[in-house]
Amino acid sequence: MSMETDHNYQELMLEAYGLPNGHAKLQLLEEAARIADSLGEVEAGYSIREEIVETASFSGFPRTALVAFSWQLGQFDKNPDLYDDWTLLWSYKWILGNIATFPEIERSQIDALLEDMRRRYLEFGHSDYAYHYYRFVLAIDYGELEQAEQALNQLKTMERDEMSDCEACEQNEFVDFWVHRQNDEEVLKAAQPIMKGKMSCAEVPHVTLPKVLLPLYRQGKQKEADQYQKKSYKLINDNTDFVHAIGEHIGYLTVTDPYKALELFEKHVHWTDMNEAPIDKMLFHAYASGMFKRLTQETVQFNVKLPSSYPYPQHASDVNQLAEHYGKLATDVARQLDRRNGNGYYSEYVNCLIDTV
Secondary structure, three states, rough: OHHHHHHHHHHHHHHOOOOOHHHHHHHHHHHHHHHHHHOOHHHHHHHHHHHHHHHHHHOOOOOHHHHHHHHHHHHHHHHHHHHHHHHHHHHHHHHHHHOOOOOOOOOOHHHHHHHHHHHHHHHHOOHHHHHHHHHHHHHHHHHHHHHHHHHHHHHHOOOOOOOOHHHHHHHHHHHHHHHHHHOHHHHHHHHHHHHHHOOOOOOOOOOOOOHHHHHHHHHOOOOHHHHHHHHHHHOOOHHHHHHHHHHHHHHHHHOOOOOEEEHHHHHHHHHHOOHHHOOHHHHHHHHHHHHHHHOOOOOOOOOOOOOOOOOOOOHHHHHHHHHHHHHHHHHHHHHHHHHOOOOOHHHHHHHHOOOOO
Protein backbone atom coordinates (compact mmCIF):
# COMPACT_ATOMS: atom_id res chain seq x y z
CA MET A 1 0.00 0.00 0.00
CA SER A 2 2.76 2.41 0.97
CA MET A 3 4.79 1.66 -2.15
CA GLU A 4 1.71 2.16 -4.30
CA THR A 5 0.89 5.48 -2.64
CA ASP A 6 4.51 6.60 -2.91
CA HIS A 7 4.42 5.76 -6.60
CA ASN A 8 1.24 7.76 -6.97
CA TYR A 9 2.70 11.04 -5.73
CA GLN A 10 5.70 10.65 -7.99
CA GLU A 11 3.39 9.94 -10.91
CA LEU A 12 1.41 13.06 -10.08
CA MET A 13 4.59 15.11 -10.06
CA LEU A 14 5.62 13.76 -13.47
CA GLU A 15 2.18 14.56 -14.84
CA ALA A 16 2.34 18.06 -13.39
CA TYR A 17 5.74 18.74 -14.98
CA GLY A 18 4.14 18.20 -18.39
CA LEU A 19 1.54 20.92 -17.86
CA PRO A 20 1.82 24.71 -18.20
CA ASN A 21 1.40 26.83 -15.09
CA GLY A 22 -2.25 26.98 -14.15
CA HIS A 23 -5.05 25.54 -12.06
CA ALA A 24 -4.80 21.99 -13.46
CA LYS A 25 -1.09 21.77 -12.68
CA LEU A 26 -1.64 23.23 -9.23
CA GLN A 27 -4.31 20.65 -8.40
CA LEU A 28 -1.91 17.81 -9.25
CA LEU A 29 0.85 19.33 -7.15
CA GLU A 30 -1.42 19.88 -4.16
CA GLU A 31 -2.63 16.28 -4.32
CA ALA A 32 0.98 15.08 -4.53
CA ALA A 33 1.81 17.13 -1.43
CA ARG A 34 -1.17 15.67 0.41
CA ILE A 35 -0.01 12.13 -0.34
CA ALA A 36 3.60 12.91 0.64
CA ASP A 37 2.35 14.40 3.92
CA SER A 38 0.22 11.34 4.64
CA LEU A 39 3.34 9.19 4.28
CA GLY A 40 5.41 11.46 6.51
CA GLU A 41 7.71 12.21 3.57
CA VAL A 42 8.72 15.67 4.74
CA GLU A 43 11.54 16.23 2.25
CA ALA A 44 9.32 15.16 -0.64
CA GLY A 45 6.60 17.46 0.67
CA TYR A 46 9.10 20.30 0.76
CA SER A 47 10.21 19.70 -2.84
CA ILE A 48 6.63 19.50 -4.03
CA ARG A 49 5.82 22.77 -2.29
CA GLU A 50 8.71 24.44 -4.09
CA GLU A 51 6.83 23.63 -7.28
CA ILE A 52 3.52 24.78 -5.76
CA VAL A 53 5.00 28.15 -4.76
CA GLU A 54 6.39 28.79 -8.23
CA THR A 55 3.33 27.55 -10.11
CA ALA A 56 0.88 29.42 -7.86
CA SER A 57 2.93 32.64 -7.96
CA PHE A 58 2.78 32.76 -11.75
CA SER A 59 -0.77 31.50 -12.27
CA GLY A 60 -2.80 33.94 -10.19
CA PHE A 61 -2.90 31.95 -6.95
CA PRO A 62 -0.85 34.00 -4.47
CA ARG A 63 -2.79 32.73 -1.44
CA THR A 64 -1.95 29.13 -2.33
CA ALA A 65 1.69 30.17 -2.77
CA LEU A 66 1.72 31.89 0.63
CA VAL A 67 0.37 28.81 2.43
CA ALA A 68 2.89 26.50 0.78
CA PHE A 69 5.79 28.90 1.38
CA SER A 70 4.90 29.31 5.06
CA TRP A 71 5.06 25.53 5.42
CA GLN A 72 8.45 25.49 3.69
CA LEU A 73 9.80 28.24 5.90
CA GLY A 74 8.81 26.33 9.02
CA GLN A 75 10.50 23.15 7.80
CA PHE A 76 13.62 25.02 6.74
CA ASP A 77 13.98 26.61 10.16
CA LYS A 78 13.70 23.18 11.81
CA ASN A 79 16.34 21.57 9.56
CA PRO A 80 18.21 24.18 7.50
CA ASP A 81 20.91 21.72 6.45
CA LEU A 82 18.38 19.55 4.62
CA TYR A 83 17.21 22.19 2.14
CA ASP A 84 18.59 24.60 -0.44
CA ASP A 85 18.67 28.12 1.01
CA TRP A 86 19.08 29.86 -2.37
CA THR A 87 15.82 28.50 -3.79
CA LEU A 88 13.90 29.39 -0.63
CA LEU A 89 15.29 32.92 -0.52
CA TRP A 90 14.61 33.48 -4.21
CA SER A 91 10.96 32.45 -3.87
CA TYR A 92 10.64 34.70 -0.79
CA LYS A 93 10.58 37.62 -3.24
CA TRP A 94 7.55 36.21 -5.05
CA ILE A 95 5.71 36.11 -1.74
CA LEU A 96 6.60 39.71 -0.91
CA GLY A 97 5.66 40.81 -4.41
CA ASN A 98 2.10 39.55 -3.86
CA ILE A 99 1.53 39.84 -0.12
CA ALA A 100 0.03 43.34 -0.13
CA THR A 101 -2.79 42.20 -2.41
CA PHE A 102 -4.57 40.79 0.66
CA PRO A 103 -6.28 43.61 2.60
CA GLU A 104 -6.77 41.34 5.64
CA ILE A 105 -3.00 41.06 6.13
CA GLU A 106 -1.94 44.01 8.29
CA ARG A 107 0.92 46.30 7.36
CA SER A 108 2.77 45.32 10.52
CA GLN A 109 2.73 41.69 9.36
CA ILE A 110 3.89 42.60 5.86
CA ASP A 111 6.66 44.83 7.16
CA ALA A 112 7.76 42.09 9.56
CA LEU A 113 7.94 39.70 6.62
CA LEU A 114 10.13 42.14 4.71
CA GLU A 115 12.46 42.48 7.69
CA ASP A 116 12.58 38.70 8.04
CA MET A 117 13.62 38.39 4.40
CA ARG A 118 16.32 41.01 4.96
CA ARG A 119 17.67 39.14 7.99
CA ARG A 120 17.83 35.89 6.08
CA TYR A 121 19.50 37.45 3.05
CA LEU A 122 22.20 39.04 5.18
CA GLU A 123 22.65 35.80 7.13
CA PHE A 124 23.41 33.95 3.88
CA GLY A 125 25.76 36.60 2.56
CA HIS A 126 23.51 38.55 0.21
CA SER A 127 23.29 42.33 -0.04
CA ASP A 128 20.44 44.67 0.90
CA TYR A 129 19.54 45.36 -2.74
CA ALA A 130 16.50 43.04 -2.84
CA TYR A 131 15.34 44.43 0.51
CA HIS A 132 15.32 48.02 -0.77
CA TYR A 133 13.78 46.93 -4.07
CA TYR A 134 10.84 45.38 -2.22
CA ARG A 135 10.54 48.45 -0.01
CA PHE A 136 9.94 50.23 -3.32
CA VAL A 137 7.44 47.61 -4.52
CA LEU A 138 5.50 47.61 -1.25
CA ALA A 139 5.37 51.40 -1.13
CA ILE A 140 3.65 51.32 -4.54
CA ASP A 141 1.29 48.62 -3.27
CA TYR A 142 0.47 50.79 -0.25
CA GLY A 143 -0.24 53.78 -2.50
CA GLU A 144 2.58 55.72 -0.85
CA LEU A 145 4.20 57.09 -3.99
CA GLU A 146 6.47 59.64 -2.31
CA GLN A 147 7.99 56.87 -0.21
CA ALA A 148 8.24 54.70 -3.31
CA GLU A 149 10.21 57.41 -5.10
CA GLN A 150 12.55 57.76 -2.12
CA ALA A 151 13.14 53.99 -2.13
CA LEU A 152 13.70 54.09 -5.89
CA ASN A 153 16.28 56.87 -5.56
CA GLN A 154 18.11 54.87 -2.90
CA LEU A 155 17.97 51.78 -5.09
CA LYS A 156 19.67 53.65 -7.92
CA THR A 157 22.75 54.15 -5.72
CA MET A 158 23.14 50.41 -5.07
CA GLU A 159 24.63 47.56 -7.08
CA ARG A 160 22.50 44.63 -8.12
CA ASP A 161 23.53 41.20 -6.87
CA GLU A 162 22.77 37.53 -7.52
CA MET A 163 19.47 37.78 -5.64
CA SER A 164 18.16 40.75 -7.63
CA ASP A 165 15.13 40.21 -9.82
CA CYS A 166 15.88 40.11 -13.53
CA GLU A 167 16.39 43.50 -15.16
CA ALA A 168 13.21 43.15 -17.23
CA CYS A 169 11.08 42.55 -14.12
CA GLU A 170 12.63 45.53 -12.37
CA GLN A 171 12.15 47.75 -15.40
CA ASN A 172 8.49 46.72 -15.54
CA GLU A 173 8.13 47.78 -11.90
CA PHE A 174 9.62 51.17 -12.78
CA VAL A 175 7.02 51.48 -15.55
CA ASP A 176 4.29 50.61 -13.06
CA PHE A 177 5.54 53.31 -10.69
CA TRP A 178 5.05 55.97 -13.38
CA VAL A 179 1.63 54.52 -14.24
CA HIS A 180 0.62 55.13 -10.63
CA ARG A 181 2.16 58.59 -10.87
CA GLN A 182 -0.07 59.16 -13.91
CA ASN A 183 2.90 60.45 -15.90
CA ASP A 184 2.48 59.21 -19.48
CA GLU A 185 5.79 60.61 -20.70
CA GLU A 186 7.78 58.79 -18.00
CA VAL A 187 5.74 55.60 -18.50
CA LEU A 188 6.74 55.46 -22.16
CA LYS A 189 10.32 56.47 -21.42
CA ALA A 190 10.73 53.69 -18.84
CA ALA A 191 9.00 51.17 -21.11
CA GLN A 192 11.21 51.85 -24.16
CA PRO A 193 13.78 49.05 -23.57
CA ILE A 194 10.92 46.58 -23.17
CA MET A 195 8.92 47.89 -26.11
CA LYS A 196 12.01 47.63 -28.32
CA GLY A 197 12.66 44.04 -27.23
CA LYS A 198 15.91 44.81 -25.39
CA MET A 199 14.55 43.42 -22.11
CA SER A 200 12.34 40.37 -21.70
CA CYS A 201 11.63 37.43 -19.41
CA ALA A 202 8.84 34.97 -18.65
CA GLU A 203 6.32 37.74 -17.88
CA VAL A 204 7.84 40.72 -19.69
CA PRO A 205 6.75 42.22 -22.09
CA HIS A 206 3.45 40.46 -21.27
CA VAL A 207 2.60 42.65 -18.26
CA THR A 208 4.32 45.80 -19.55
CA LEU A 209 2.74 46.38 -22.95
CA PRO A 210 -0.82 46.75 -21.55
CA LYS A 211 0.47 49.65 -19.43
CA VAL A 212 1.59 51.67 -22.45
CA LEU A 213 -1.66 51.48 -24.45
CA LEU A 214 -3.53 54.43 -22.96
CA PRO A 215 -0.38 56.60 -22.62
CA LEU A 216 0.30 56.06 -26.34
CA TYR A 217 -3.33 56.84 -27.18
CA ARG A 218 -3.28 60.03 -25.12
CA GLN A 219 -0.17 61.12 -27.00
CA GLY A 220 -1.96 60.75 -30.34
CA LYS A 221 -0.34 57.41 -31.23
CA GLN A 222 -3.39 55.17 -31.51
CA LYS A 223 -2.04 53.23 -34.50
CA GLU A 224 1.04 52.23 -32.50
CA ALA A 225 -1.11 51.49 -29.46
CA ASP A 226 -3.37 49.23 -31.52
CA GLN A 227 -0.35 47.28 -32.72
CA TYR A 228 0.88 46.75 -29.17
CA GLN A 229 -2.62 45.80 -28.05
CA LYS A 230 -2.77 42.96 -30.57
CA LYS A 231 0.79 41.83 -29.80
CA SER A 232 0.27 42.00 -26.05
CA TYR A 233 -3.04 40.16 -26.02
CA LYS A 234 -1.50 37.14 -27.74
CA LEU A 235 0.95 36.88 -24.84
CA ILE A 236 -1.57 37.00 -22.00
CA ASN A 237 -4.80 35.40 -23.21
CA ASP A 238 -4.25 31.94 -21.67
CA ASN A 239 -2.97 32.54 -18.13
CA THR A 240 -5.19 33.59 -15.23
CA ASP A 241 -2.21 35.35 -13.67
CA PHE A 242 -2.80 38.15 -16.18
CA VAL A 243 -6.29 39.16 -15.07
CA HIS A 244 -5.06 42.70 -14.30
CA ALA A 245 -3.40 42.96 -17.72
CA ILE A 246 -6.63 41.83 -19.39
CA GLY A 247 -8.37 44.58 -17.43
CA GLU A 248 -5.90 47.10 -18.84
CA HIS A 249 -6.77 45.89 -22.35
CA ILE A 250 -10.45 46.35 -21.56
CA GLY A 251 -9.67 49.86 -20.32
CA TYR A 252 -7.90 50.75 -23.56
CA LEU A 253 -10.52 49.18 -25.80
CA THR A 254 -13.29 50.93 -23.86
CA VAL A 255 -11.94 54.15 -25.37
CA THR A 256 -11.09 52.85 -28.85
CA ASP A 257 -13.47 49.92 -29.52
CA PRO A 258 -15.96 49.28 -26.69
CA TYR A 259 -17.57 46.30 -28.40
CA LYS A 260 -14.17 44.61 -28.62
CA ALA A 261 -13.70 45.43 -24.95
CA LEU A 262 -16.98 43.63 -24.24
CA GLU A 263 -15.71 40.56 -26.14
CA LEU A 264 -12.62 40.42 -23.93
CA PHE A 265 -14.73 40.85 -20.82
CA GLU A 266 -17.01 37.96 -21.79
CA LYS A 267 -14.04 35.73 -22.59
CA HIS A 268 -12.06 36.41 -19.42
CA VAL A 269 -14.42 37.49 -16.64
CA HIS A 270 -14.58 33.93 -15.28
CA TRP A 271 -10.87 34.28 -14.45
CA THR A 272 -11.87 36.46 -11.52
CA ASP A 273 -13.59 33.42 -9.98
CA MET A 274 -10.26 31.57 -9.99
CA ASN A 275 -7.63 34.25 -9.45
CA GLU A 276 -6.74 34.73 -5.76
CA ALA A 277 -5.31 38.28 -5.92
CA PRO A 278 -7.84 40.84 -4.63
CA ILE A 279 -5.98 43.82 -6.11
CA ASP A 280 -5.84 42.30 -9.59
CA LYS A 281 -9.53 41.39 -9.49
CA MET A 282 -10.37 44.84 -8.16
CA LEU A 283 -8.65 46.49 -11.10
CA PHE A 284 -10.31 44.15 -13.61
CA HIS A 285 -13.69 44.99 -12.09
CA ALA A 286 -12.94 48.72 -12.19
CA TYR A 287 -12.08 48.57 -15.89
CA ALA A 288 -15.20 46.45 -16.51
CA SER A 289 -17.36 49.01 -14.72
CA GLY A 290 -15.91 51.77 -16.87
CA MET A 291 -16.60 49.72 -19.99
CA PHE A 292 -20.25 49.12 -19.08
CA LYS A 293 -20.59 52.79 -18.22
CA ARG A 294 -19.37 53.59 -21.74
CA LEU A 295 -21.76 51.05 -23.27
CA THR A 296 -24.72 52.83 -21.69
CA GLN A 297 -24.22 55.41 -24.45
CA GLU A 298 -25.12 52.78 -27.08
CA THR A 299 -28.69 52.16 -28.22
CA VAL A 300 -28.42 48.43 -29.00
CA GLN A 301 -30.03 45.71 -26.90
CA PHE A 302 -27.32 43.84 -24.98
CA ASN A 303 -27.26 40.22 -23.87
CA VAL A 304 -23.95 40.02 -22.02
CA LYS A 305 -22.45 36.58 -21.40
CA LEU A 306 -22.00 36.55 -17.64
CA PRO A 307 -20.20 33.91 -15.56
CA SER A 308 -22.35 31.33 -13.78
CA SER A 309 -21.24 32.86 -10.47
CA TYR A 310 -22.87 36.23 -11.28
CA PRO A 311 -25.68 36.65 -8.73
CA TYR A 312 -28.15 38.55 -10.93
CA PRO A 313 -28.46 36.93 -14.39
CA GLN A 314 -31.20 39.40 -15.33
CA HIS A 315 -28.50 42.09 -15.49
CA ALA A 316 -27.29 40.59 -18.79
CA SER A 317 -29.47 43.05 -20.67
CA ASP A 318 -28.86 46.04 -18.39
CA VAL A 319 -25.42 47.61 -18.76
CA ASN A 320 -26.28 50.27 -16.17
CA GLN A 321 -26.73 47.56 -13.55
CA LEU A 322 -23.55 45.83 -14.68
CA ALA A 323 -21.60 49.07 -14.40
CA GLU A 324 -22.93 49.56 -10.89
CA HIS A 325 -22.29 45.96 -9.81
CA TYR A 326 -18.70 45.76 -11.00
CA GLY A 327 -18.03 49.26 -9.72
CA LYS A 328 -19.19 48.20 -6.27
CA LEU A 329 -17.00 45.09 -6.34
CA ALA A 330 -14.00 47.28 -7.13
CA THR A 331 -14.72 50.06 -4.64
CA ASP A 332 -15.43 47.61 -1.80
CA VAL A 333 -11.94 46.10 -2.14
CA ALA A 334 -10.42 49.55 -2.58
CA ARG A 335 -11.90 50.66 0.74
CA GLN A 336 -10.56 47.55 2.47
CA LEU A 337 -7.08 48.22 1.10
CA ASP A 338 -7.27 51.87 2.10
CA ARG A 339 -8.22 50.93 5.66
CA ARG A 340 -5.21 48.63 5.86
CA ASN A 341 -2.88 51.13 4.22
CA GLY A 342 -4.10 54.15 6.18
CA ASN A 343 -4.91 56.35 3.18
CA GLY A 344 -7.49 56.83 0.43
CA TYR A 345 -5.28 55.95 -2.52
CA TYR A 346 -7.09 52.98 -4.00
CA SER A 347 -10.57 54.49 -3.70
CA GLU A 348 -9.36 57.46 -5.71
CA TYR A 349 -7.46 55.27 -8.18
CA VAL A 350 -10.41 52.93 -8.80
CA ASN A 351 -12.80 55.83 -9.31
CA CYS A 352 -10.34 57.26 -11.82
CA LEU A 353 -10.33 53.98 -13.77
CA ILE A 354 -14.12 53.74 -13.74
CA ASP A 355 -14.39 57.32 -14.99
CA THR A 356 -11.77 56.90 -17.76
CA VAL A 357 -14.46 57.65 -20.30
